[in-house]
Amino acid sequence: MVSVGVVDEPVNRAYDIISTLCLLCNLSAAILATYQGFQVKHGLLLREVERWTVLFFAIDYVLRLLTAKELYTGKTEKGAICAYILSFSGIIDLLSFLPYYLPIFFPSGAAVFRMFRVIRIFRLFRINNYYDSLNVITEVLESKRQQLLSSVFIICILMVASSLCMYSVEHNAQPQVFTDAFSGIWWAASTLLTVGYGDIYPITPLGKLLGIGITFLGVGMVAIPTGIISAGFVEQYQRLKRIGDYGGGSGIHFIHFFLEKKDAWCEKAIKELELPGDLRIVVLKRKNQVIVPRGDVRMHAGDELVLGAEALRDESPLDLTEVVLHEDHPWVGKEIRQLDLSRQTNIVLILRPIPSTGNQGSVANLSTSERKALEENQAQNEHPSPGENGSVGRGRKVRKMLPRGDSKLQCGDTVVLYHNDKRSFLEEHRF
Incomplete structure (x- = not known):
């Protein structure tokens, strides 16, 4: 329920909903606590909400430790617990409640621990397990990880090179602005990433000319990760489409x-x-x-x-044929054991239309075995016939009957025959 429960059981879904609601209540309380007026009037309520929701996070963490073996089935119990503790989800789950209790033991670090409470918002990434749209994003970032790291590496190189160049050009003109290389990195980051805060900018002609070139370079560099991610989305959806086409039309x-x-x-x-x-x-x-x-x-x-x-391929020696029995068909009224069939031909299924209210008399004419077959299949073997190649009309319900030697064929039955040579079968039986 905790580690691998999704939506297959109501209790699993209820637990996921409760966990998400607790997180939303906790975050809402943290946001409302920043409003002075609300804090004065409802401070006690906010503290109670935070206390109980954090307690739920702690219990959830313990339960996930106890059920880690269900999530990491290929590991031992201790190995599964260690794998969960060191995983991204395990770290987020731990930091979602631990900073709340640490000030009890370390009062001097209360301000720092409070900052870590924001990490609990990452618990919302558990929704990624339930929605395909978020799974697509994760798969794209994972598949394009190397390309993205390469583009980030190139941007970092350009950022360092631009900062050093700008520091060399502008330091003498603005010693208080470009005091060191880090000041140049701040300017390079805001320029290459097309943010442009405006707190640091070149004033010399050479510096302005260099800034123009770096700005154009930044537009192109930022577009590289965007293009990589866009291409990843296109490839992912094309792959999903190919899988769908494969399932639908390739056998x-x-x-x-x-x-x-x-x-x-x-x-x-x-x-x-x-x-x-x-x-x-x-x-x-x-x-x-x-x-x-x-x-x-x-x-x-x-x-x-x-x-x-x-699916059964066309080149396969196996063959299934549907034969619809009309009024003038020679098989109508005969038992299966009376039919003159080849030794390589077998009747594997009989599809019989369900008699309407006005035709109940036809049921009385059935043999004992046929009535028994109808009773056994009445509830579970009803389905609409495909209505192709002269079979029972589309939308009419039929019963699937296993063929027996004393089963008597009727007008309207669809007989499914198996034969390992379709050509010789059609030559023997002209329907």
């Missing part, structure tokens, strides 16, 4: 189904399932929440699962 198909209480997968964690290597659970939908199926996510009745696997 990956998805199927979905709902879990019921009687299903074997109910109340099991995803990591406990024995799935084939090429089959993946890609999405788990629970009510209005879409959950990323991590290994520790436990499935419940009513969940909607989406499975992904490689």
Whole structure:
């Protein structure tokens, strides 16, 4: 719930909301405390808000230490705790409450410790785990880290060179302004970064000419990191688009189904399932929440699962064919065992339209095994037919029935056949 909880359980989401609200209340109290009038009237309330929210941060830190093994699964318990303490999040979590209690032991450093309380605002970066837009920013900065460091290094070199040049030119004319190299660095930083505070500026002709050149150079240098980040965003969104295109049109198909209480997968964690290597659970939908199926996510009745696997390729020897039975079809009224099929042809599925209220008599004509199959599949096997290649019309609901030898085919059924040679099958059976 603390270390890896996201939105897959209500208790996890509630904890995240409480943590964020405590942080917002703490920051609001710190801001309102700077207003003298509000501090006089509601000083006690502000101090109580800060005390209880900081206590929550301390408890949260302890809980994260205890559950660090869940976050760093590949490490030992001590190694996971050390990894969390030394991580960016661990340092921010520690500094979010420690400066509040340090003045109790070190009263002389109260002013310095109060300054460190501002660091707790960085706890808001935990929202980065929940929103893809912030994740994109993080991934872009991470992928372009080397280029950004190179551009910053170039800017630093230009800043030092510009400061030394300006100090050499302006020191004799303005000894009180350009007193040392650091004064030149301050001017170079404000000029190269196009800020231009105006407190330090050249007055000699050579200094002004040098300042013009450095200003133009600064515009170009500042544009380099901006261009790198912009290119990173373009590459990131193109990559996401390629992934979407790959999933949608390059041989990956998805199927979905709902879990019921009687299903074997109910109340099991995803990591406990024995799935084939090429089959993946890609999405788990629970009510209005879409959950990323991590290994520790436990499935419940009513969940909607989406499975992904490689689609059947055209060059594959496997073939599935849909045959719609019309009134004049020779299979209508026959049992499956009475059909004259090739040994390489098998009926793998029967899609039967759900009879309307006025056609309940057709159900009475079914065999015992067919009625049993309909009863077993009534709740969980309804879906709209694709309505392609003459199959059942779009939008009509059908029942999926497993074929049995005594199953009698009816007009309107869609029979799904498997054959390993489509050409020979079509030559044998003209539909």
